[in-house]
Amino acid sequence: MFNFTPPSSENVAKYCGILLVVFLLSCAYMRGYQAGMCGSDLASTCGADVPEPVELSKSLFFNPDSIAYYSAIAAREDNPRALFIVGMAAHLRAADTHYPSDVVTVPLDEADHYLLRAAELGYPDALQYIKCCEYHGTWKHYVPSANK
Helix, strand or coil, X not given: CCCCCCCCHHHHHHHHHHHHHHHHHHHHHHHXXXXXXXXXXXXHHHCCCCCCCCCCCHHXXXXXXXXXXXXXXXXHCCCHHHHHHHHHHHHHHHHCCCCCCCXXXXXXXXXXXXXXXXXXXXXXXXXXXXXXXXXXXXXXXXXXXXXX
């Protein structure tokens, strides 16, 4: 009733080769997709212990009056928010070539001490920034614990 002839070895090799290429391209696509997911906000799905970046307000850090106000508070009190803002302003100045020249910041060594003190007082953004710097190899001091 049916006259079945097996495929020739030439056709089998060709189709197996095509399937292998499709499989390899699919694997490469999925690895790229996974790498893209790791670079986004879904870094926790990748299993890596990558710290999230700190979100900053440009209107606060680029305003000379705001930085002067928080610098005065940080110099006389142990206010963790003020310490963080003054420390971050100095780090932003060092990292951003377009940072306003009329904003007066503390030297980087002093800024690191302000950030450390803010983290020791339990300010979460300070600890998060320090962990990001440590992850990227730019933090030269100890990392305080987050148990406060």
